[in-house]
Amino acid sequence: MADNDQKSHATGARNLMRGCTQATLATLTRPGGDRAGWPSPSLALIGFATDGCPLLLISGLAEHTRNLLVDPRCGLLFDGTAGHIDRLTGPRLSVRGQAEPTQDPALLRRFLTRQPTAVTYAGFGDFGLWRVVITDGHLVAGFGRIHTLSTDDLCLPATACEYLARAEAELVAHMNQDHADALALYATALLGKGHGRWCMTGLDPDGLDLRTDADTARLAFTAPVYDVGQAHTEMMRLATLARTVSP
Numbered sequence: 001m002a003d004n005d006q007k008s009h010a011t012g013a014r015n016l017m018r019g020c021t022q023a024t025l026a027t028l029t030r031p032g033g034d035r036a037g038w039p040s041p042s043l044a045l046i047g048f049a050t051d052g053c054p055l056l057l058i059s060g061l062a063e064h065t066r067n068l069l070v071d072p073r074c075g076l077l078f079d080g081t082a083g084h085i086d087r088l089t090g091p092r093l094s095v096r097g098q099a100e101p102t103q104d105p106a107l108l109r110r111f112l113t114r115q116p117t118a119v120t121y122a123g124f125g126d127f128g129l130w131r132v133v134i135t136d137g138h139l140v141a142g143f144g145r146i147h148t149l150s151t152d153d154l155c156l157p158a159t160a161c162e163y164l165a166r167a168e169a170e171l172v173a174h175m176n177q178d179h180a181d182a183l184a185l186y187a188t189a190l191l192g193k194g195h196g197r198w199c200m201t202g203l204d205p206d207g208l209d210l211r212t213d214a215d216t217a218r219l220a221f222t223a224p225v226y227d228v229g230q231a232h233t234e235m236m237r238l239a240t241l242a243r244t245v246s247p
Contacts, residue, residue, distance in 0.1 A: 010153035013093050013139045014206050016080045019218035024077040027067035047111035050165040050204045052155040054132040055111045057118050061126050072098040089143045097134040113201045156205055160226050167228050168203050175200045185242035191217050
């Protein structure tokens with residue numbers, strides 16, 4: 001039972017994290033002043049690698065980037081408390097890790113598809129993509145519901161995610177071109193979102209990301225999927241479910 005509970009907490013934490021489009025990024029102030037070593041929080045747009053590692057597109061001129069270049073240790077706070085009258089009863093996740101620069105074009109594509117406004121500055125010379133390798137996490141699933149999570153809880157095995165990562169762009173394009181009706185039902189019938197031109201922006205083993213011009217949504221799968229066949233089966237199941245609950 002304990003293993004099942006931990007697996008449930010891990011799945012919930014990953015879905016909370018992947019559902020966020022922004023996070024609080026905490027770095028350690030670099031040496032050279034009277035605040036050296038002090039924590040320094042800032043707001044950052046967030047994306048994710050297919051395995052769940054957070055991605056940041058940040059300017060080399062920013063304080064947090066200059067801090068990371070000296071000490072890559074950082075923290076991220078993912079806030080899932082929106083909609084709760086008492087915010088302390090809502091879920092939130094803090095993770096710790098080490099940030100490393102990356103020039104992987106597939107990771108940049110994932111970030112920009114999730115954060116289309118970032119396209120306007122992604123090509124600026126001072127901006128670069130960073131990947132956060134998570135070391136551990138602290139999940140508060142609600143008031144008094146506190147769980148410690150490991151790297152393996154929060155990030156799926158990278159090798160197991162490779163096949164789906166390679167197929168993602170084609171699958172997303174197929175869903176947007178041929179199954180826009182299903183995407184709209186995912187958002188409205190299953191997630192309670194408003195009507196609009198919903199499109200898929202990402203697909204990973206834990207679920208899929210949706211967006212309109214005015215809103216975003218995250219639809220979680222019942223269990224991780226690692227290949228195209230499993231992804232198709234799960235998306236068909238969700239489409240059937242959405243049609244049964246749609247008015």
